[in-house]
Amino acid sequence: ELKVEQNPLFLSMQEGKNYTIYCNYSTTSDRLYWYRQDPGKSLESLFVLLSNGAVKQEGRLMASLDTKARLSTLHITAAVHDLSATYFCAGLYSGGGADGLTFGKGTHLIIQP
Amino acid sequence: DAGVTQSPTHLIKTRGQQVTLRCSPISGHKSVSWYQQVLGQGPQFIFQYYEKEERGRGNFPDRFSARQFPNYSSELNVNALLLGDSALYLCASSLAGRGVNEQFFGPGTRLTVL
Numbered sequence: 103e104l105k106v107e108q109n110p111l112f113l114s115m116q117e118g119k120n121y122t123i124y125c126n127y128s129t130t131s132d133r134l135y136w137y138r139q140d141p142g143k144s145l146e147s148l149f150v151l152l153s154n155g156a157v158k159q160e161g162r163l164m165a166s167l168d169t170k171a172r173l174s175t176l177h178i179t180a181a182v183h184d185l186s187a188t189y190f191c192a193g194l195y196s197g198g199g200a201d202g203l204t205f206g207k208g209t210h211l212i213i214q215p
Numbered sequence: 216d217a218g219v220t221q222s223p224t225h226l227i228k229t230r231g232q233q234v235t236l237r238c239s240p241i242s243g244h245k246s247v248s249w250y251q252q253v254l255g256q257g258p259q260f261i262f263q264y265y266e267k268e269e270r271g272r273g274n275f276p277d278r279f280s281a282r283q284f285p286n287y288s289s290e291l292n293v294n295a296l297l298l299g300d301s302a303l304y305l306c307a308s309s310l311a312g313r314g315v316n317e318q319f320f321g322p323g324t325r326l327t328v329l
Contacts, residue, residue, distance in 0.1 A: 106257075135317075144305060145258070145320040190257050202248060202273055203318065205257030 104129050106193050108206035116214055118180050123209045125174040125191035133194040134167050134174045135203060138187045145190065148176075181213045217242065219308050219321030227327045228296050236291045236324045240308030246270070247289040248318060249281060250305040258305055264289055265311070293326075301328045 105128040115121050125134070133152055137145040149158045151167035151174060158165050162185065164177045174191055188210045192203040220239045228234050240247050246265040250258035260273035264283035283289045287308075293300055303323045309316035 137320075144322045147317060147319065150317050192257070202260030202263055202271060203250075203258070204260065207255075207257050 104193050104204045106191060106204050106206040108189075108191055108209050110209060111207055112210045114212045114214065115178075115181055117182055120180065121178050123176040123178075123189055123191075123211075125176070125206055127172050127174075127193045127204075129172075130169075134165075135192045135194075136165050136174070136176055137190045137192065137205075139190065139208070140187050148189075178211075183213050183215060186211055186213045219306055219319055221304075221306050221321040221324050223324060224322070225325045225327075227329065229329050230296055230298060232296050232328075233292065233294045234296060234326060236293075236304050236306075236326070237288065238291070238306030238308075238321060239288045240306075241319055244308040244310055244319075245287055246309045246311060246316065247283055247287065248307045248309070249289070249291045250307065250320075251275075252303040252305060252323070253299075254302070261291070296328045298328050301326060 107126045109124050135150055136148040138148050139145050149165040151165060154169040156167045162179045167174045188208045190205050190208045192205040219241055222237045238247055248263040249261040251261055252258040261275050261279055262272050262281045263270040267283045278294045281289060281291045303325050305323045306321045307318035309318045
């Protein structure tokens with residue numbers, strides 16, 4: 103059974119600073135997803151990481167995947183208030199032939215001016 | 216292009232009742248997955264349907280059931296509601312049942328069980 107752990111679960115940071123959210127997973131999951139969720143809203147897809155060493159960047163966010171370490175990171179560069187949200191990583195659970203995603207508990211990110 | 220749509224947006228039920236939630240996938244998508252998100256937690260996988268057949272299910276009791284229709288829309292049914300069933304229910308659609316298929320999430324249905 104795939105398990106996904108994120109840390110930290112809560113992060114308060116100032117605008118302009120850099121920080122990294124970590125996502126560890128327990129068994130083979132060579133697809134790793136990052137989602138953003140605003141309060142009361144649904145999930146917005148940020149990145150899909152498919153292979154070892156994959157790195158993707160969009161604006162101030164950069165995600166990477168190390169399948170050997172079973173680790174994905176989401177790096178925030180020069181944070182701005184608009185990035186305040188909850189960020190989830192999710193691995194692919196293929197048990198029983200389904201493509202159900204296994205999510206971490208989420209990182210609640212607050213960026214203060 | 217219309218994204219994933221879900222109805223209703225909000226729903227209030229009492230314990231023991233039954234509820235049906237509906238989802239329409241993105242046009243051209245043949246797979247629908249359902250997730251339950253309890254407040255403060257990440258979503259948990261309930262079911263996946265592809266081409267009208269159940270492809271898999273997560274660790275949920277038999278009170279939870281679903282089906283997919285010929286137009287690929289889907290319904291999630293929950294019987295004998297418990298207080299713990301209060302959650303945001305998310306539907307996600309993807310192009311096909313397996314492989315590298317990104318899942319796109321709908322706005323969700325907020326279910327409150329009193």
